[in-house]
Amino acid sequence: MKTLFVALAALMFAFFLGCQNSITDPVMPETNVVSKDVFNFTYPNVIGLKGWIYDPSHRSKSFAEISGVVRYKIQEVSTDGTPADLDKTAPNEIFAAKNLKVSLFVDADLKINCRHKNLPSTVNGTAESIVEVNRTDQSDYYIEKSFKVENTCCRPLDLILKFRVSDKQLELVSMRLFINEY
Numbered sequence: 001m002k003t004l005f006v007a008l009a010a011l012m013f014a015f016f017l018g019c020q021n022s023i024t025d026p027v028m029p030e031t032n033v034v035s036k037d038v039f040n041f042t043y044p045n046v047i048g049l050k051g052w053i054y055d056p057s058h059r060s061k062s063f064a065e066i067s068g069v070v071r072y073k074i075q076e077v078s079t080d081g082t083p084a085d086l087d088k089t090a091p092n093e094i095f096a097a098k099n100l101k102v103s104l105f106v107d108a109d110l111k112i113n114c115r116h117k118n119l120p121s122t123v124n125g126t127a128e129s130i131v132e133v134n135r136t137d138q139s140d141y142y143i144e145k146s147f148k149v150e151n152t153c154c155r156p157l158d159l160i161l162k163f164r165v166s167d168k169q170l171e172l173v174s175m176r177l178f179i180n181e182y
Helices: 002-019 031-042
Strands: 045-055 062-077 097-112 121-134 141-149 157-165 170-179
Touching: 045 097, 045 170, 062 121, 062 157, 062 170, 097 141, 097 157, 121 141, 121 157, 141 170
Parallel strands: none
Antiparallel strands: 045 062, 062 097, 097 121, 141 157, 157 170
């Protein structure tokens, strides 16, 4: 009975030692948590990119599958581009034009139907735009931004995204690929 107890204790001890991190395991610092928080503060809103898009870089009527996200932030800014202090806005300025700063971050993959390569093409980039909005006018405001597609096979491409802008949100209106000849 003693032998069984000692063997069981030794087995449990070996099990617990096996579950612990070894000396050779790398220690990962928690710095990613801070950078994710800063990133989420910088770009708090998300628009999904998913679907098929015409690929003009191939002669046949080819389409590419796109998947990814557009992260964005919209904030009211003064005419010099600094964040506006809405509490100090003069009463006569309430109905005047205002500026909205739209900050974008695009992270997307494109699966292009090409016989020369099978790796996905990628789009990773940032952009900013200032939109002057008339407070009394209810018209729509649009911005269009171009992002370079990396790892293309046959010709250089740009992803062109068009958005409708409002005070609080951004709406994706269209997306297309464009052959970049520069």
